[in-house]
Amino acid sequence: MKHCLAALTATALIGLAPSALAASSTDLSVTGAITPAACTPSLSDGGVIDHGKISKKDLNAATYTNIGVHTIRLSVSCEAPGTFALRSIDNRAGTPSNRDWYGLGNTPANEKIGFVIPMMKGVVADGQPARTIISWDNGASWGAHHHLRPNILIAAGSPSDTTTPMIAQDVAFEIDVSTHIAATDGLTLNDVVSFDGSVTFDMTYF
Amino acid sequence: MNTHFALLVLTLLAGATPGAHAASTVDLTVKGRITPIACTPALSNNGLVDYGKISYKSLSVDKRTQLHDKHLDFTLQCNGPARFALVMRDNRDGSAIVNSEIYYGLNHDSRGNKIGLYSLNFDPTQTVVDDLSQVFRTDSTTGGVAWSSSNSRPIPIGARSYLGFTDIAGSNAGPIFIQHLTSRVTVETVIAPTSELDVSTDIQLDGSATLDVVYL
Numbered sequence: 320m321k322h323c324l325a326a327l328t329a330t331a332l333i334g335l336a337p338s339a340l341a342a343s344s345t346d347l348s349v350t351g352a353i354t355p356a357a358c359t360p361s362l363s364d365g366g367v368i369d370h371g372k373i374s375k376k377d378l379n380a381a382t383y384t385n386i387g388v389h390t391i392r393l394s395v396s397c398e399a400p401g402t403f404a405l406r407s408i409d410n411r412a413g414t415p416s417n418r419d420w421y422g423l424g425n426t427p428a429n430e431k432i433g434f435v436i437p438m439m440k441g442v443v444a445d446g447q448p449a450r451t452i453i454s455w456d457n458g459a460s461w462g463a464h465h466h467l468r469p470n471i472l473i474a475a476g477s478p479s480d481t482t483t484p485m486i487a488q489d490v491a492f493e494i495d496v497s498t499h500i501a502a503t504d505g506l507t508l509n510d511v512v513s514f515d516g517s518v519t520f521d522m523t524y525f
Numbered sequence: 526m527n528t529h530f531a532l533l534v535l536t537l538l539a540g541a542t543p544g545a546h547a548a549s550t551v552d553l554t555v556k557g558r559i560t561p562i563a564c565t566p567a568l569s570n571n572g573l574v575d576y577g578k579i580s581y582k583s584l585s586v587d588k589r590t591q592l593h594d595k596h597l598d599f600t601l602q603c604n605g606p607a608r609f610a611l612v613m614r615d616n617r618d619g620s621a622i623v624n625s626e627i628y629y630g631l632n633h634d635s636r637g638n639k640i641g642l643y644s645l646n647f648d649p650t651q652t653v654v655d656d657l658s659q660v661f662r663t664d665s666t667t668g669g670v671a672w673s674s675s676n677s678r679p680i681p682i683g684a685r686s687y688l689g690f691t692d693i694a695g696s697n698a699g700p701i702f703i704q705h706l707t708s709r710v711t712v713e714t715v716i717a718p719t720s721e722l723d724v725s726t727d728i729q730l731d732g733s734a735t736l737d738v739v740y741l
Contacts, residue, residue, distance in 0.1 A: 343740075345566040347597075347613070349631060349643050349714060349732030351576030353584065355724055398582075524578035 356524045358397035360405060366391070368496055375508050383416065383433065383499045390440070393492040393520060400445075400488040402525040404458060404474035407437075407467055410517035416501035421469060423498070423514040428507035432514045433500040437467040440495050444475040444487040451492065452476035452484065458525060467494065472523060484525060564603035564738045566611075572597065574643075574712045574732075581724040584716050589622070589641070592714040599647075599708045601738065606702035608741040610669060610687035613645060616733035618684075622717050627681040631714075632731035636723045641716040643732055644681035647688060652708040657692045663699060664688050669741050672699040679711075687739060700741060 368389045378384045395403065409415075414422030415434035423432040439451040453464040454472040463481040467473060473492070474484035498516070506512070574595045584590040603609075613629070615621070620630025621642040631640040652660045661675035665687040672689065675696045682688050689700030714730075722728060 343564055343566065343738040345568050345572055345736050347568060347572045347574070347645060347712075347732070347734045347736060349574045349576075349629075349712060349730060351730040352578050353581050353640070353716065353719075353722065353724060353728040353730070354578045355581055355726060356578070357580045357582035522580065524580060 354401075354524050356397065356399065356401040356403065358395050358401070358403055358522050358524075360393065360395050360520050360522055362394075362520075363392040368498070370498060372511075373500070375503055378500050378503045380502060380504045382502050386498050386500055388495050388497045391494050391496055393494055395490045395522070397488045400486050402474075402484045402486055404454065404472040404484055404523045404525070406472050406521045406523055407469060408519045408521060409469040410519060411515070412469065417499070419468060421516055421518055423500075423516045426507050426512050427510075430506050431501055432506065432512065433498065435516045435518075436497045436499070437518075438495045438497070439465050439467060439473065440493040442475045442490060442492045444477075444485060444490045446489075448478065449475040449485060449487075449490070450478055450481050452481045458484075458523070469518075560607075560740050562603060562605055562607040562740060564601055564607050564609055564740075566599065566601045566736055566738055568710075568736070569598040574714075576714065576730060578727075579716075581719050581722075584719050586720050587718050589718060590716045592716065595712045595714070597710050597712065599706075599710045599736075601703075601706040603704045606704045608700055608702050610665065610689040610700055610739045610741060611647075611682060611736060612687060612739060613682045613684060613734050613736045615684055616735060617731065622715070626683040626685045629684075629732055629734050631716075632729070634723050634728045635726065638722050639717060640722065640728060640730060641714060643712055643714040645734070645736075646679050646681045646711040646713060647708055648679040648711070649677040649690070650679075651710075652690065652706065654690055654692070654703050654706050659692065659694075661691050661694050661696070662688060663691055663696065665699065669699065669739070672697050681713075682736070687741075689741075 370386055373386055409421045411422030411424050414424050414431050416431040417434040420434040420436050425431055442449045442451045450463050452461045452474050454461045458472055461482050475487055475490045477485040576592055615629045617630035617632045620632050620639050621628040622639045623642055627644050628642040634640055649660045649662045654660045661677050662680055663672045663675040665672045669687055675691045675694055691701045
């Protein structure tokens, strides 16, 4: 009973003197916004680049091999004009043999198979040529750039202003995707080894 | 640190000879304890969980939508071993879409609709206390009088129930003395069906809560 009273009076003191207990508190904020903006991203060819079967003999032993460039179209279609960007997430993070780029997975012997370099060749916004811009800091700052890297944001900027995403309703990026296989000296290739790079593009609104 | 001081004892007597006027007197006692112990709680990222902009199209029209879990690091540093519990006050009280002490509100949209709710979850397996190898949580719905059997299951913190920690599994003895605690906590957020919200304009998620240390 004594304990009970002590607890109750302690609670009363919190109510009476909140400033005195300020140091024993910390605040949590949960923020964000639900926006009427609605955009749908899509990729040409169902988003699949298939290199088929490649002979080990056609790959370099001592250095990486570029096994081909494919052009894909990344389109964003919105219900209304707005400012938006896309974040690319490497679903094979930790596996690129060149850490700046996107992975292709590992061999069964746990060796990094290679890496993928996407380069934005161009972007069209609402039918007009625009500039490809990127942000390393979640959209705080932007600059004109061509390369796509994991976790950065990409967007369309107007030809006259590449410091911020432009207002647009329909945007299409043309992206050259070049696939590289690591030096085969470092790969165990006694059996057929599959590689399966996987990247998710996620809409972000501003 | 068992040294406590009487804060204040104030007794109002309605007569000089209370014995003789027993039926017409009443005593009021105001008491408490001031402890030299001070614990400072903190959350990483200044306690800010930001979901950014979420398209209404990515939310369910007729069901609640749970957003991705977000993590923060909670630390509690005391200037000596302290026996304490944690509670969290909702500064948006009454705006959670489920009325429960473990659910906190995200405020209202422009038409006064409740936007959703969130909870802050403590996982004893993600909690480190001093040099203990294992930590268990216990909670009290009676302001620290009785404590639940301690265990290692995650628990959302409540607005009224005390949350405490111990190094003994299955104990009803309540929290132990702790000087330093760190815990990776998880914020789980749920948005109301968009059919119940005004999605014609931006809706700001505006949750705010205050985590308090209660000294036992």
